[in-house]
Amino acid sequence: MQRQPVRPFRSRDWFADPARSDMTALYLERFMNYGLTPAELRSGRPIIGIAQTGSDLSPCNRIHLDLARRVRDGIRDAGGIAMEFPVHPIFENCRRPTAALDRNLAYLGLVETLYGYPIDAVVLTTGCDKTTPSGIMAASTVDIPAIVLSGGPMLDGWHDGELVGSGTVIWRSRRKLAAGEIDEEEFLQRATDSAPSAGHCNTMGTASTMNAVAETLGLSLPGCAAIPAPYRERGQFAYETGRRIVDMAYEDLRPSRILSRESFLNAIRVVTAIGGSSNAQPHIHAMAKHAGIEITAADWSDVGYDLPLLVDVQPAGRFLGERFHRAGGVPAVLSELLGAGKLDGDCLTVTGRTLAENITGRVATDREVIRAFDTPLKEQAGFLVLSGNLFDVAIMKTSVISPAFRDRYLQHPGAENVFEARAIVFEGSDDYHHRINDPALDIDEGCILVIRGAGPIGWPGSAEVVNMQPPDHLIQRGIMTLPTLGDGRQSGTSDSPSILNASPESAVGGGLSWLRTGDVIRIDLTAGRCDALVDADEIARRRDGPPPPVPASNTPWEELYREKTGQLADGAVLDFAVKYRGIAAKTPRH
C-alpha cells in the first residue's frame, strides 16, 4: 500500500484536483517538456523544492549547483520528486551598497515561490551570511517542512606558512598596509590566498555562525554546518538531507514544530561559545520574529553573556574551518554546553529526535580547537548589551577584545570596565575614508570613532562599517584598535571590539543624530551603559536642528525597504510581514 502523509500533500491540489481537471491539465503539461510524466506528478509522491542559492553571482554558495545533484538522488531514493528553483542572489562581499538589502528581498521572493507553487517541502541551501536567515525566515512564514543544507566553508587559507582566514585577513592586512609593513601587491596576495576553494568564508564569520545557528535550531542534520565545501562528506550530507526531507514531508515536520523560544536561546548560547558573528543578533531576532517567538536584547545578556568562548577559530581565535570540522564541529560544541547544563537538549530537530539525542557521544576530538567547558579560551565571552542616551540597544562582541585593548581602556584602578573617550563623528564610510587621516581631527588614543547613517534606513540596508581602523599615525605607533561606535553593523570576520547595531539609528532620530565631534562619551561595561556627557538642554537644542543627511534611494527596492523595515535591535525585518505565518495551510486559489 502506498505510504500516506500525515496531512495531504498540498501539491495534490495542483496535480490531482478532481473538481478542476481543466486546471490540472494546465498545471501538468509544461512540466512534461523536460521529461516528467503525468503519472509521476500524479503519483501522490511529495514535490520537494530545492531552493537554489548558488549562482555565478553567489560564489560562496556556488557549490550548491553541484550538491543539488546529490540532494536530488536522495529525494528520488526516498520517494520524492525534486524541483530546483533559483533564490535571489546574495553575495556579502560584492553587493553594493550592501547585501543586507538582499536578506529581506530573498525572503519575500522565497515566500512567494514556496506559497504559490506546488511544493510540499523544501531544502534550503545555505552558505553566505544572509542566505541562511532569509531561507529560515521564509520557511517559517510558509511553514512547510524545511531542512537546511549548508554548502560549507572553503578550505583553510595559507599564506607564507600562516593561516589566512576570509575577511579577517582583510582587516588585519589593512592595518599592516597602514603601518607600512606590506604593499598593495602583498595585500592582494594575502586576500586571494584566503580563498583556496569552493565554499563560504572559512573564518567564524557570519556564514559559519549562521550555519551553526541553523544546526543548533534543529534545522539541519547534526554535523552539517561545519563540513568544508570540498570534503566528500558534503556530498554525502547533501544526499542524506535529500532523503530526510522526504520523510519530513510525510511526517509533516514543519518549522513551527521545531522552532521554539528554547531553541533560539540555545542558538544565542552557541554564538558565544563559537565566538560567532555580531550579525547573529539581528538575524536571530529576525528568524524568531517570523517564527512568532519573542527574543529580546535582554536574552543576550541573560543567557549568552556569561558563557565562555570554547572555539579557537578566527576572528576570536587562531584556526579556521577545517580544523573546527575535524575537531567535531557544532555537535562537539553542543555537547560541551549540554554537559555543563547550558543547553536545552529537549528541543525537537529535523531528525525527529531531540538535540540531545542527536549529539550523543559527539565529543571534541581536538582540544586545541574546541575547549572543554571548564577550560575555555575566555570567560564571559558573549555579546554585551548596552543602552544609554545615544541609543536604546547596541551590542559589543567581547570575545574579540584583545589584551592590549583591555589594558588601555578597561583596566583603570577603581574604575574597571569604565572609560571616557572624545567622539570623532563620521557621516557614513565615505566621510570616514576622506577624513580619518586629517590632522585637523587630532585623533589620539583617547578618542572613540563614531559612524552614523549606517543603519537600515540611513544606508539603506545597514552596512558593515563600524569596524573602523585608527588613523595611520596611531597604527604606526602600534595602536591597532580604537573604540568604535555606530548605527551600522560590522563584518562577522572583524576582530574589532566595536559598539554596533545601535538602535534606533540616527536616520530615524536616534541619539547618534545629535552627537558632535568633541563630545565625551562615557562607557561603563559593567553597568551596560554608553552615554554622551551632554546635558539635556543642549541635547534638546541640537534636536531642533536639521537631522544628518541621508542619501536618496536609488532603486525601487531601496525605497520600499526604507518604508517597511525596522531597526537592527528588532532584526530589521519587514515589519508588516511577520504577521503572515503558516500560510501554506491554505492553498492559493486557482
Ligand code: FES
Ligand atoms: Fe560569502 Fe563570507 S562573503 S560567506
Ligand code: MG
Ligand atoms: Mg558580512
